[in-house]
Amino acid sequence: MVQLIVFVGVLPFWWLVARPGRDRWAGLGVLGGWAAGSAVLAAAYPRVSWELAFAALPVSVLIVARLRDPERPRSWPFRVLVVLTVVLGLVSVPLLLSEQNPAEPPAGVVLPLPEGLVATEGYGGGDCGTDVCSTFVAVGGRPGQTPDDLLAETRRHLSGRGFAEECRRTGLLLDRRELCALATMHEDQVLIRLQSVRGEGF
Known part of the structure; x- marks a missing residue:
């Protein structure tokens, strides 16, 4: 644009x-x-x-x-x-x-999921504050897949998308905000929490 x-x-x-x-x-x-x-x-x-x-x-x-x-x-x-x-x-x-305000992180940074896994974008809504904005993606497993295996596969997927250390810088030089992805168990699903973190000013 x-x-x-x-x-x-x-x-x-x-x-x-x-x-x-x-x-x-x-x-x-x-x-x-x-x-x-x-x-x-x-x-x-x-x-x-x-x-x-x-x-x-x-x-x-x-x-x-x-x-x-x-x-x-x-x-x-x-x-x-x-x-x-x-x-x-x-x-x-x-x-x-100056300081850079967080923006709502797009679910597209972790989608699409591996074949067979089912994603629900905007699960539970999102929230955006002064320092952090969050988006949630719920991940459903394949028939018969155990929760532990689903969690492990989801974390491998996030690692392959550049989230091996959970957080990464959004931009190269000018955009100093951080984008984080954390996968945790929630009932029988894995919940991916995406967070955009405020960028510090110089």
Whole structure:
């Protein structure tokens, strides 16, 4: 979403500073390719989504700077674009360095389950406070499967999803929140508790 907004915002500036003709369309393709590629990468690797969103505008400006027509008299649009980039960067830095509130963790980080296991998303509802937000997923076993075996299989599944130590950092650098997954027995089911934990500020 951020990449699309940046692409649409940069487009008028590019149109004013680009070489007319084929070069203008080629540059448009490069900008569109960067926006689409970074959006797909963010969807495939959520841990770098904040970094890609933060880089969307600076990289777009670098593309415009590299491909624009230096002989065109209307250079003011490029200057305005650079100023806007600097201002937005200065405004966003304090936000990135401050404490980061938790968000409701998506059940998709542990789903789908191994074949034969049954999941109930939103089991018992969720809760969200100042420091922690939680989501619950109930796991039902196969016919005849013992509770201990179900619990062990669920914990192996969580380990394979990156929760070998129960908690992991949500992002790579900028998103400092933690995402935790804990499997415990609840009656005849295993209950997975997903928690998003507040990220500390610098």
